[in-house]
Amino acid sequence: MMNKNILIKSASNFISFVMIIAFFVFSVFVPFNQVFPQIVSNYYNSLGWIVNLIFIFDLALKLILLANKKNNLGLFSEESLADYLKTYFIFDLLSIFPIALFPTNSLWQFVPLIKIFSVFNRISFIRQIILKFAPFAVVVQFLYWFIQITHWIACGWIKIDGINEQHSISSNYITALYWTTTTLTTVGYGDIVPHSNFEKLYSVVVMIIGVGLYGYLIGNVVSVITKRDPTHEHFISNLENLSSLVRYRNLPKSLTARVKQYFLYIWKNRLEHNESSFLQKLPDGLKLEVITFLKQDFIEKVNLFKDAGNEFISDLAENLRETVITPDEFVFHEGDFGEKVYFVIEGQLSVLTKNSNKEIAKIKKGDFFGEIALFKNRPRNASVKAITFCHLYYLDKNSFDLLIPKYPLISKKIEEKVLEREKQD
Amino acid sequence: MMNKNILIKSASNFISFVMIIAFFVFSVFVPFNQVFPQIVSNYYNSLGWIVNLIFIFDLALKLILLANKKNNLGLFSEESLADYLKTYFIFDLLSIFPIALFPTNSLWQFVPLIKIFSVFNRISFIRQIILKFAPFAVVVQFLYWFIQITHWIACGWIKIDGINEQHSISSNYITALYWTTTTLTTVGYGDIVPHSNFEKLYSVVVMIIGVGLYGYLIGNVVSVITKRDPTHEHFISNLENLSSLVRYRNLPKSLTARVKQYFLYIWKNRLEHNESSFLQKLPDGLKLEVITFLKQDFIEKVNLFKDAGNEFISDLAENLRETVITPDEFVFHEGDFGEKVYFVIEGQLSVLTKNSNKEIAKIKKGDFFGEIALFKNRPRNASVKAITFCHLYYLDKNSFDLLIPKYPLISKKIEEKVLEREKQD
């Protein structure tokens, strides 16, 4: 059943995509045809028919789906056929109005532009589908409306101002496009200006509506382009905060450098925790699945959990927390009270005795440490210091105590390790 | 008493509405009359009288209400008649200045424009009244000031620049309007420019004040229009977050699709929890009433509560939480510890045994499940998985324990169900 649904979904997406392009071509042709009927009329009717066929096909599909109520995908789930026939059906019907039946310069030609309502809804669907390129999709979407708005205003200007017969058609169009752009961007050179009252009124409307809308669109595109990497923005803002510590509190250079490198490492490896607020929005089951996926490859790197079942992993994933330790930073000192056990995903650490500051052991990728805290309530019996950048996961006593009764095998493994290490001392 | 209050309130709203329109017409006529006295003077005096009568009626009503102190609706509640007479009364008095007593082109004509203060206050009231169309009302409100500002500046320009006798009055006005728009939108074609020093100073003032204000108004209208659907914005921002998970963490396609459908379902059914922060602002009693209303139809769908009293419903409503489960998602697994009982508002679920993964029962709209958790502190004895999108309400043990002593009947019903289900096992 799932497969059939996905098939219908894919087909529906493809049709949406075709419709969006078809509408664009059509929306460009209609006003162009009004102002220069001599040029495009040959292709115009055929084009109109093709576009209409696409929309007819879509309408038919929609009606079939609604009638069968087989579609469980949430797309039209809240609509019933009866509701649809009473409300949006009329627009969809008007949008397939056969323009070929009327002369090319008649105003009837504009009726099928009611297709814009269908297209408006579908264009945001496209954005949902190509999730991987969402920011890029936003820009394309804005361009889609940009070009159409500019084109329509330019054609409107030619219609009102009349065609200058001494110049070629392309010259006429470029001049109109040029006037439109100077007006919408508020540059307003003033070499082409309205003369008649009607032209002036047209300019007034274009200036008020167009300028606002255009400014909004340009502002958005620019902001999307420049902010397309939020993790980088985040990194920069961290640096700015650090910078103010340096200026006002004279943080020493070596410490500053280490903090900077920490942020750099976090950023380059995309380890920021901004996912957690997003995950909170999901229902419990779905959240667990996503978290499990995100932490799966890390869990697999830890020897202890290599042959643990899926169930354990999903239980664990929910309780694990992430941290990054910079080189030469202590994870904990001998004598500290602590209740966390650490798992090493990446990097190398050394175990030191407090007095001699002597390295008594090395901890590598895949190892875990600090596990005594989970069984015995006593201070750390050694210090642990990072040699390289370390990417650690940790589990605190509370979470551990909840987990362990359910998984005696894992618990046993850890206890063995504890005994083994105690012997070494 | 309430009815009388509502009547007064409605009357007051209607008068506000009439005053706003009257002021608009008046504000358009006054400067127009100054620059083209030959056209409008015939209608002008009658118009002035009508507008004045409206404002006199309003002033009288206000005085009566304040004198009687019968108005308990919070509108003028903080004012006493004495306060009013000392402060705003003078403006309201000036605003009904009889313009007809003075020649139409005299500057005395401007005095009644002090009405703007009353109108300014009332216009935001209109916005409060038509709550259902609040975003639309904002646009209308902005247009109201847009048109007046543009019109006044245009009339000012004609007054200063003089009327071009060779052109018709409408031509003159359109040209002035056109100049105003090119200036306010900063397009500035430059085909119409100030020549005298006075004209130049007028342009300077228009540019500095007008450009800033106009930019602000246009920016606001555009932003209101484009952001008129905050739930959609919310949906888009969720998708963008999902998109970054896909890009940076390679979330698999099937999981991505499910998360996407969850957000889509939430959005289409308007189930987002952004209401809770709003409800926090209300006093306890009012909050309870609103919550009860919002959850009422859901409570009625649950068989268990069908004949429960209003009091129980309002008690319950405060403690119920909402969740949505996507198809194939587990609500809980056999063996989980859990303290929530679930009520099914919408959708279908199946009860599975862990080992055989066999469906042993179906749960439908109106049922409840997980109730054993409320009585016995033991792990779930079966898994529950959603078949379709499910809209659930749940109650945790703490809330339940607070409620139940007060409603023995409901408690008994639940216990019966528990016994019945235990027998089935």
Place this chain on the structure above:
Amino acid sequence: MMNKNILIKSASNFISFVMIIAFFVFSVFVPFNQVFPQIVSNYYNSLGWIVNLIFIFDLALKLILLANKKNNLGLFSEESLADYLKTYFIFDLLSIFPIALFPTNSLWQFVPLIKIFSVFNRISFIRQIILKFAPFAVVVQFLYWFIQITHWIACGWIKIDGINEQHSISSNYITALYWTTTTLTTVGYGDIVPHSNFEKLYSVVVMIIGVGLYGYLIGNVVSVITKRDPTHEHFISNLENLSSLVRYRNLPKSLTARVKQYFLYIWKNRLEHNESSFLQKLPDGLKLEVITFLKQDFIEKVNLFKDAGNEFISDLAENLRETVITPDEFVFHEGDFGEKVYFVIEGQLSVLTKNSNKEIAKIKKGDFFGEIALFKNRPRNASVKAITFCHLYYLDKNSFDLLIPKYPLISKKIEEKVLEREKQD
């Protein structure tokens, strides 16, 4: 000592104010003198001397204060005389450069404009002093820079473009001002354009720097003006939230009206709680004083506390919370468990029995109720419902238990009231 400090402070503020005005006049005269030396030179030297004397006086005062270290007001507290002499002293010295010694069109005339640094600091002080008109002060401050920037650019243009001898000086100046405004607001009519290379470069610089700065200033002034009433903004945003409840959840009209009136009452009486986040920023002692002041008049309205000492009031003030109850809303129902005692600041309530819904008593301004909850852990023995809008303060059991051992007199009064009421039952 405090008095002397306040005197010094006031004097210092007054001098700041004079300096700001003096600098403005001076900053307007200097470039004007450069372009039209024939006009202002007569007054110019005297003006320069006056302005200089003001700044010399200020410098002297500052040096005396620093030398005596008597100033404890935090103004110059972090500076020592030695530090000052090493750093800012040179600027302050340059700023009193005697311009009269040099020809009026010499570039030496610009040296004293270094005064701008002193003025820049002082202008934000002015804003601190006139706290009551802070938003207005921001606008004045922006205007202060607006006018100067525009004036300087206009004078620069005249200097470069040369004076048109056929026109009067005022014509010349207005034209330059007009060019400056069209450029800075980006209107750019193009009737006055640069011709020489130098003029073009001047325009380029004005456009890049000026346009950005001007846009920023205008944007800020507009936003300050339109946002000068944050409580109104808050009210509007509440209404917008309500509006979306009405649209999406069909909240019934009567309930909507009551919620609306609640927000209206809250706003009109400025009872919003946005002060609390501000108060959190103050140290404990100061916070207590401010809270005590804010709640003082309310406490005085409650009969119970009328003759309580200041100490009790300040203790109480910290623990009181505010609430507003709308007409017909229940504060609590008979049978509810509750631990709050309420004090009536404003409004009227009625006590109802649950069964008969009969009013058995009225509660008025200055009364308190619900006090049994403080002594006996049992459900409310009656319902309380608001008749009018009620402004209540409440105290919960925990806070009460902390307070009462310290004030046996108050405690006794309450207990007497409890006994008296129990008898009535």
Place this chain on the structure above:
Amino acid sequence: MMNKNILIKSASNFISFVMIIAFFVFSVFVPFNQVFPQIVSNYYNSLGWIVNLIFIFDLALKLILLANKKNNLGLFSEESLADYLKTYFIFDLLSIFPIALFPTNSLWQFVPLIKIFSVFNRISFIRQIILKFAPFAVVVQFLYWFIQITHWIACGWIKIDGINEQHSISSNYITALYWTTTTLTTVGYGDIVPHSNFEKLYSVVVMIIGVGLYGYLIGNVVSVITKRDPTHEHFISNLENLSSLVRYRNLPKSLTARVKQYFLYIWKNRLEHNESSFLQKLPDGLKLEVITFLKQDFIEKVNLFKDAGNEFISDLAENLRETVITPDEFVFHEGDFGEKVYFVIEGQLSVLTKNSNKEIAKIKKGDFFGEIALFKNRPRNASVKAITFCHLYYLDKNSFDLLIPKYPLISKKIEEKVLEREKQD
């Protein structure tokens, strides 16, 4: 090893800096050479070679570093040589394309501009390096792109419009620059306008892309400049909040003045707590080091801790909280219950008896007080009031109880002090 790393890092930063400048010069020369080949060609080839040598050197260094994998600094840490050769290497190779082999006006000259990718990455590194001047660096960075964009568009205009032979080359360039600026800032005087279709299309593209980008850049620079002091912004916003208290709640003048002075003191001494949210982002070890540094000099001022070890200081630093007390404000009153011990960093306080309000002792910089609260659970036995502004640190009982078992020496010192003070009573 650290030293070698720092050396490599410094060298790498220096090379980045040289590359950025080299690219700028090069990027200015290339289009200039295309439009005025007769001027720059003599220097052009030598320049090209120099720039190329710099980039070759950088490429070589990068390859060596990647091959040796000695670089542990996080810069290229995530890349392997093989990855690099497969991906970015081709761009870096193209960027050192020897332009001297082709005629100066050939389009091949543009190939090395692919260097922009390297430069784009490095420019944000520069921003990281000069942390102390981060806001200034942002402005420089924006200017870097400003100037290049403007220059390129101006050169493009000359290329399309042709050189006016009657004017000098500098005239031609200035005119183009002037046209570019009028267009990009949307001033659009209209004295220089496109005539041919190609020119018009060029203008359209410049207007759409350039205007958006330019507006964004200008807006950012202005906002960076005006917001370069966030602590001042914070201070102003505090004053605005205070101002609304004064307006709506009539806060008395003396209290207002004290609150104002508190904020002033906090701001001038940069004691705001906005560092804490930043510190939360650091891993435990690093956070501790930063906190320890920030509080070190304060700890050293307290006599009690003067000879405490580093370990104690870092333990303490994590638990200390800061507060500022204004003159005449009480830290606590006799009879209050309190669990905080205070350390005086700055300022003077007096100990008062409640009844006589008589000063019985003075507390000075370096002292501590309130320590009895740590040992005996009883109310304060005296009041403490600030004489001057006091900068205090405090420790609450919980933190103290955690610390003290580990440092018996400090504990003993405090107990001695307690005994000594009790004797005095």
